[in-house]
Each structure stands twice: as C-alpha cells, then as structure tokens.
Amino acid sequence: MKQEKQKVDSSMSLSKQRKIERQREIEHQKRQKKINAIIGVCVAIAVIVGIGSFVGYKIYRSVTKIVASTDYSKYIADNGFIDGVTANSSITLADYKNITVPLSEVEYSDESVETDIQTKLDEHKALSAETTAAIADGDKVNIDYVGSVDGVEFEGGNSNGEGYDLEIGSNSFIDDFEQQLIGHKVGENLTVEVTFPTDYTNSPDLAGKDAVFQVTVNGIYVAPEFTDAFVKENLSDYAQTAEEYRTYLKETNYNTNLETWISKYLVDNTTVSSYPKKYTAQLASTMKNSDYSYYETMKAYFASYSADYANSTFEDYIGMSEAKYDEQLKTSAKESTKSALIYQAILENEGVTVTVDECKAYLMENGNTEEQLTTQFEQYGTGYLVQRMVQIKALEIVKGLVTVQ
Template identity: 30%
Template sequence: MASTVEKKDNHVVVVTIDVPAEDFSDALQRAFRKNASRFSVPGFRKGKAPMSIVTKYYGEGVLYDDAIEFAATPAYAAAIEEHDLEPVVRPEMDILEISRETGMKFTVTITVKPEVELGQYRGVEVIMPEYTVSDEDVEKELLRIQERNSRLIPVEDRAVQEGDTANIDYEGFLDEVPFEGGKGASYDLRIGSNTFIPGFEEQLIGHNAGESFDIDVTFPEDYANEELKGKAVVFKVTINEIKTRELPVLDDEFAKDVSEFDTLAEYKESLRAKQAESAQKRAEAEFEDNVVKTVVANATVDIPDVMIEQEVDRMVAEQRNQMRYQGIELEQYLEYLGQTLDSFKEHMRETAGNRVRTQLVMETISKKEDIRADAEEIEAEIERMATMYGMKAEDLRERIPAGEDDFVGESVISRKTIELLTASAVKLAQPEEKPEAKPAKAKSTRAKKAKAKDAAPPAADPETTSDGQTAE
C-alpha cells in the first residue's frame, strides 16, 4: 500500500492511496464469502456457485461495495498513521481505479486538525481579583434569609402598596384582540419585582381587592416577541386578594431558628465567613479563567470552519436538551424570541470559535508537557462526576458505553493542564480604583469682579492732581 498527501487550503488535504492487486483480490474474496448465499446462478443451487461463475454471471462489480470497504478501511488507517494526520470530520472518498487486475486507487479528502503555534504559557502575568465582604453584604444576605422565612398575611383594610403581593387575573389586548401569552389567572405578583413589563406593576398600586380596571402599557422596543415589541396594549385586570409579607424579628431567637448559633451576632459572623470564602473562590475561578484566556490569546491557530460548525451543532444539541428538560422544544422557544434556528446558530458562532480555540491550545500544551491521566486519577474523576450529578459512581460507570470512556481521561488531563498554567502564573495586584476627578467649580463673574475690586487700588479722582491738590 502506497500513499501520498497533497495539501489544500483551509487545512484540507487529499490523500491518494494505492491498494495492490493482491490486497484487492483478497478483499473481493472476503466480499464473495460474505454474500455467497444470496447469489442464484442457473445450474447451481442458490449460494453454491463458485466466485468465478458468479462474477462472470453478475459482473465483478456486484462485489465492489463490500470489497471497497474491506480494502479501503485498513489502507486509510495506515495512511493516516503514516502521515500523522488528525481528521476532524468524516472523509470524502473518490474511486479513481478499481479492478482485480490493477487493484484499487482512491483519494480521501480530509479536513485535519490545525497546528497550534504556542506563545508564552508558563508564567503569564494576570491580575488576581479581590472581593471584600462589607457590612452591607452581610445585611443583604441576612435580609434574604429573613424574607425566605417570612410569611404572607392577607390585607383587607387598604389598597395595594409597594412590596405587596397582589393575586390577579389579567388578559392583554392588542387593538382590542387578545394576544397569545397575555392571559393569566390567580397570579401572585409582587409589586416592585419588575416581573411584568415596565409600567404594569405601578398601576396596581392604589387599587383594592375586588376591583377590575384597565392598565395601559407599551411593550419595550427590544421585547423578544416581534409582534408585540414597541406596541401599546391594554390589560384588563382584576385584583383577587392583597397580601403583605411579615418578616420575622431579627434577634437571637431568629438565629437559633435558622442556624446552629445561639446569638444573632454569632450568626452574622458565620455569614460573613461564608461570604468571604465564596468571594475567595470567585476570585480564584476568575483568575484561572483569565490565565487560560491569556494563554489562548498568546497562541496562534487558524481554525477550519467545519470545526466551528461542529461545535455550533453541539451547542445547539445541548440547548435543545435543556429546553426539553423544561418541557419545551427549542423551535418553540426560538419562535417566542422571534429568532430562527439559523440566526440562533449564527449568534453562537463566536462562542463556538472560542471553545474550539481553547480546546486546541490546551491539547497542544498537554501534549508538549506530556500530561497524562493514570487509572487512579480516572477513578477519582468518575467519583467526582458522580457526586456532581448526584449519582453513585457504579451507576455512572454502567452508563458509560464500553470504549467511550476517553472523555473521563480527557477531563483529567484538561484539569491538570489548567492547574499547571495557574500554578506558574504570576499574580498581579488588582489596581486601585482612582476616584473620579471632580471638575473645578466655575467662579461667578460677580465674584471675580468683587475680588478684582477689592484687590485693585482706589481709582484717582479725576479732579485731583498727583500731589493731592485740586485742579482749578
């Protein structure tokens, strides 16, 4: 078997492969043995005619489909290994010559993985973010917990106020015609939550339970639904009930009820400690992410369009699965947003390109640094993934098809590569934010004149001479 490679544009190569006559003859024999039972030749029982008779009766081409597969598959694999090629898509094959006497000559057109020219990846300088926890942060978290432990109580003696929860029935009309998605019944709407379009919630304030009235609003110009964006509509609303949120008192008893601490002061300190830990993890995650981005930016790689298209398709499939998990098809979701599948894909191309670029750079670094995953690390990764998915490790192993567990090792190698980059990176202090310079206040003309008058010597009396005598 002989093969040659011709490079084309955009990382496409054409490999020409010659299969010797002897090898192709063997492939024909295998193809005949596979299909012998289905051949019927006059004078022979079905499946009993020899190969020479079958090919004479039907023609040699009757065996080509299987013979090509038997001959081309090992020849293609050998050529890929010989020329150290990494295909990224299924190759396209063209047969140039084929016969028992001459063998088979064919070409495969392949898009191959591009080479990455690495820049600096060890010791890159990256700013380490700093996130501090203020008293205000602690109070906000305490308020969130307080609200989570609150209860709604009915209001009967007043109208809707900011912060209340109004239970409403509503229906929207565009040009006096109900529009899709504009109707709801017994909906609990918290005033001030900005759940509905601007202007809706504010118009509930001042109305009492049992009232029915109209609300006039205009959908924003950037609203997702093309038919409603920028349109003035009318909602017919009925308030069924008004409730207000009663918050528990923030004291030591509250701390005992919601935590293992005996005093509110201790509980606040525990919240501060948790927020500080969370802030540190956030800073470290951002630092790691920025290290990777810096390393990728330092590298040079020309990505074939087909790799980006494949990644877009993967991202669309991920989004489709997420939508189905929520009980909606992706096409329905896009229709609601006023988008087509093509426009959605185009919107994802930049992110897909960044993903592919990052993957290629990380793979190149891991190979250069000879980073590998051993059996113990792979087992630990399965345990980690099982915990993340809320599964038992043995259940996860059973779900991984045989021979398709490479992704576990790749995950380990990827993480170890990022750890290497992060450990060698130089942490720069976050620059202090300079206070904005306040513009100098303009001095009034009156003030300028007053100062000038005070500073200037008194003007000479036109009727007085320089020696103080009066001129006659």
C-alpha cells in the first residue's frame, strides 16, 4: 500500500503536491493547536490544584495545628471539676462499687522487695581495702596501673598512683583488660596483657600494638548489710528498722499496683458519649507546652556539647512531623479527658468535693515547701492542682469498695 501511494504521488503535478502538503501542514497545525490547548488546560489545572492543595493544607494546618498554652487551669473550676460540665452526663461510668481484683495481679512479692533493697544497698557501696572477696564480673574496683609497649611506658597509660575506679564488664578498657582482673583480690599485683585495636583513634601510634599493664588492686566496692542501723541512717524518712522498711516497700508498691489496676479497669469499662471540646482542646495545648518547654530546656542544656542539639528542631526532638504529633496529641488529650471525667463522676455520685486547703495540705505532706507550693500554684493555677486531688480522692473511694482475692 505504501509503495502504491508513493507511485500516485510521483505522478501528481508539483503544484498539486505542494497544495496537498500545505493542506496537511495546516491540518497538522490545527491538531497541534488543539493538543497544546488541551495540555495548557491540564497544566493550568495541575497548577491550580497544586496551589489549591498547598493553600488548602496551609488552611488545614492553621485550623488543626495545636498552639501551646501555659494556662493549665483554663476550663477547670477551683474544685477540680471541668468547668460547666456534669461528668455523669458525658459518660456511662463503670460499676465501681462491685469490682473484684485478683491478688496475684497487684501484690508485691518478697522477691521484688529484696531486689529493691539490694538496689538501695548497691547505691551505698563503699570502697573496701580489707575485703577478702575475689573480684567478680559486675564488681566496681579501684586499681592503679602502668602500661608499656615493647618495655617503654606510653603516654596516658599510667594512673600515677591516684587510683582509678573501674566497673568490671563495662568494657571501659580495651580488649579483655577487665576480664583479666576477675578472681584477683585486694592487694594483689598482676600483669595484664592486651592488644590495642587496629582502629584505635584515641592514640593512633598505639593502634594494633601489644601492651603490658602492671596492675595493683587497691580495693573493691562493697555494699553494706541491710540492718536497722543502715535504715536509720539512710532511710529514716520511710522507716526506722529493716523490717519496717520491708513492710513499707510491700504496702507502697501494693497500693500503687492496686491504683493502676483500678484506673485501667475504670477506663476500659467506661464509655464516653461526648467530650467537653474546649477543655479537651486546651488540655492538648498544655500538653504541647510541656513537651515544647522540655525540648527547649534540653536544647539549651546540650547546645554547648553538640552542634546537632544547637541546630535541632522540635520535630527532630519528637521524631515526627508536627502535624502527626498534633494528631497523636489530640488522641492523648481525649484519653486524659476520659480519665478526668471518670474521677469527677465518682465524686459527683458520692457527693464529695475537694478544697484548695486539702490540696495544699496533701502537697505539703508529700515533701513540698511553702515556696514550692507558691510556685506551683502560680505556674499551674488552682484548678489544675486541685483536679489531681479529685483523682486521688476518687481512687481512695473505689479502693475502699473493691474486693481483692
């Protein structure tokens, strides 16, 4: 077909061929104009959509962005209740008068008590030069050392008789230096042989070389015994004897576990029909203020240590976009609002109220000074602080009604 058409074309007069070519060119131009017009419309639409999306997102963020607020007591009355809200009208409260709590889920075991005591004793370890115990993994020891390579002492390899505290297993020293101390006792002198890493950047001249350390064990940090005397000296705010402190640990942690269990039960078995919008939004704003204030504090503190901290943004700190953070914050605010409604509803049912004086007395009993009290009320306001007492009082009421078995 193509060959036949070519033959016909060749038989046409030159003027006719040019006329046909001109018509084709005109038709091509017309088609191209239409295509360009369509493309232009598409591009315009895309630009408009793009601008619209950008503007739309800016408008969306202006509406949805949470603005940090320092007014923690806004929408909270001085009695700790959400201002203008009857909690029982907003939620279907769990049956808090007929709760059975499994003892196994809230009791604090004797093993846990002893673990806590050992942790406390470890905090009071003291260096002993008289202990006959051998060094074990995890021990903290004090040593002196002199290091050499090919018989020549190297810079930084001498403790100069000042003693050096070293925790065995911390891998603070190169190679297996620490492990070679295990089994040795106070007063012993020993030789420790190590090899510096090939990529030892602290002192490239030592990289990959074998070294010998002459080490003297000066002492081992030993934990004191848990006695009445230890309790009186270090834990007198909680107890006077070792047995009293064990009881204190058991009862305090049992109480904490019980409150945690009850709080979760109340949340899981309560439904919210309507959230107080202004209070919930304000709660999210104060939450953001707390997070942002902490970020600013950390940034200022670490700025002198690291340029990364000095140049960090709030989004770097939270590890996500601020938009995503705001969405998560709204969810957290609703969860906290639900809890506030639950505790308020319990006091509404029981006809119980909380006073500012009760709140101040509680804070004083828990270690706050008059000056700290003044600062807290100035920073957070009355409603916010008294609302915490609403929760405490509500939990006390429920604890008095539950059955633990």
